[in-house]
Amino acid sequence: MPTTDDVIRGLCPQPRQVQLSEDRCPLPPVLTWSGPAEITDAITLLTRRLAPALDVVPAPSHDAFLTATVDPAQPPEGYRIDIDTRIHISCGDAQGTRWAIQTLLQLLTPWVYGPGPLRLADLQLPQGTIVDQPHYPWRGAHLDVSRHFMPASFIMGFLDVLSMHKLNRLHLHLTDDQGWRLPVCGWPRLTTVGAWRPGTLRGHQPPPDTNDCDDVPDHDQIPHGGAYTIDELRAIDRHARSLGITIVPEIDLPGHTESVVAAYPALGCGTPIDHPRTAFGVSEHHINLTDDALAFCRDALDTVMDIFPTSPIHIGGDECPGKEWFTHAPTRTRLATLDITTPQQAQAWFEHHICDYLAAAGRQVIAWDEVLAAGAPEDVTVMVWRNADDIARAATAGHDVIAAPVRHTYLDYGIETGPQAPVTIAAPTTMDDVAGLHDVLAAVDSPHLLGGQFQLWTEYLRTPAQVEDAAFPRGTSIAEQLWTGNPARPLSDLEAQTRRLTAMGVNWHRMTRV
Ligand code: ACM
Secondary structure, eight states: OOOHHHHHHHOSSOOSEEEEEEEEEEOOSEEEEEOOGGGHHHHHHHHHHHTTTOEEEEOOTTTOSEEEEEOTTSOTTOEEEEESSSEEEEESSHHHHHHHHHHHHHTSOGGGGSSOOOOGGGOEEEEEEEEEOOSOSEEEEEEEOSSSOOOHHHHHHHHHHHHHTTOOEEEEEOEETTEEOOOOTTOTHHHHTTTEESOOBOSSOOOTTTSSSSOOSOBOOOOEEOOOOHHHHHHHHHHHHHHTOEEEEEEEESSSOHHHHHHOGGGSOSOOOOSSOSSOSOOSOOOOOSHHHHHHHHHHHHHHHHHSTTOOEEEEOOSOOOGGGGGSHHHHHHHHHTTOOSHHHHHHHHHHHHHHHHHHTTOOEEEETHHHHTTOOTTEEEEEOSOTHHHHHHHHTTOOEEEOOHHHHBTTSOSOOSTTSOOOSSOOOOHHHHHTHHHHHHTOOOTTEEEEEEEEOOSSOOSHHHHHHHHTTHHHHHHHHHHHOSOOOOGGGGHHHHHHHHHTTOOOOOOOOO
């Protein structure tokens, strides 16, 4: 059995207050529980994880081994665990009950996160008290499923891993130039044509000045694509909710829409596009600004609002050159009647239309920081990725802000350099670099700062295994910083969490020994 000090060090994220002794509370072969409806999902999680060793069954409260109460006086997502010869947990809300169970599981062997076998004799909790609550309400991971399609089964497992880290948002980047992954009623070619490209760029994207806008003919000629069914996306949403995670679907508009134009040329600006883009970088080609294009955008947004009934909606807004709008006669005519003369003004007009539509539906609207320049409505939550100074600037302008600074949170950047390192968009982004997120967040003293997230763009991450290698343990450090608000701990302190990742079958990155 590990010492209590080791058990405490292994908790990840570290709780706010921990007092645990060397006394142990062995789990019984039939673990009885009692509590309000808010604890149902948490009990399902406990049952799933401990099933190889014991049964978890409901019981009257005076008999139960584990009792739970919900105390609204506690902070959102907060929890308290008291362990003697039984367990009592008290939480502010249902979310807190889930995090309490994750912490309980982390007091046990890492193998509770694996498929089994588990020995009951190994399941002993230290006695004492833990009191905990998160520092930031938005603690997220982003996953690009457009550049490389990731199967729904992978996303389901990835959600389990995020929840183990007490992350509570999964931002799904569902659409981009290289593939559209969402069925939209009335627009069938999005998933028959817009979801498939004939190949993928070989090697590395040439620098922007040599290849800013044109697609690369010399691709690998391996067709790539795929789209989710509505049922798969609903199942992802259900699983996420059960774990306390909100899915944040992104429909990237109006730029990054070459796949739409491939499927429906009439929505483009006249440049012939035969298929979704095989290269990466910023495309010059995107949807036009006609009524038909706006109707298409509303249909796509209606689809994600229907599948994800309470989710915030991310509308992209990044990297839209917009020059093409002035070459497309119907769009040019519309812009002229609006007295619009620059791409930036045109994008601002578009964003207002889309934001009004989503706000009328009662949704939180999120967009990348490019929309600041375009004068986004104040109620848009801004996701700052380029310049960390814009976090404070956006907050001062009255926007809620999510920190996603490229320097500290873009985990598609390689963790290592050297001859063995795979091709990545750039490298390295080390553990020290992700630890730098803390200072960026701490410098912003504003209630508008909701928190942050790490990003997994998949231009060069072709498989789930590569995504996992990029995500962890750097994502573990980010998750812990967002929960605690404290500086990052060294990698050696995250070892217990990497053992849990191993138990879950996650292909986390082992540093090359030199
Ligand atoms: C982005 O990285 N284009 C948001």
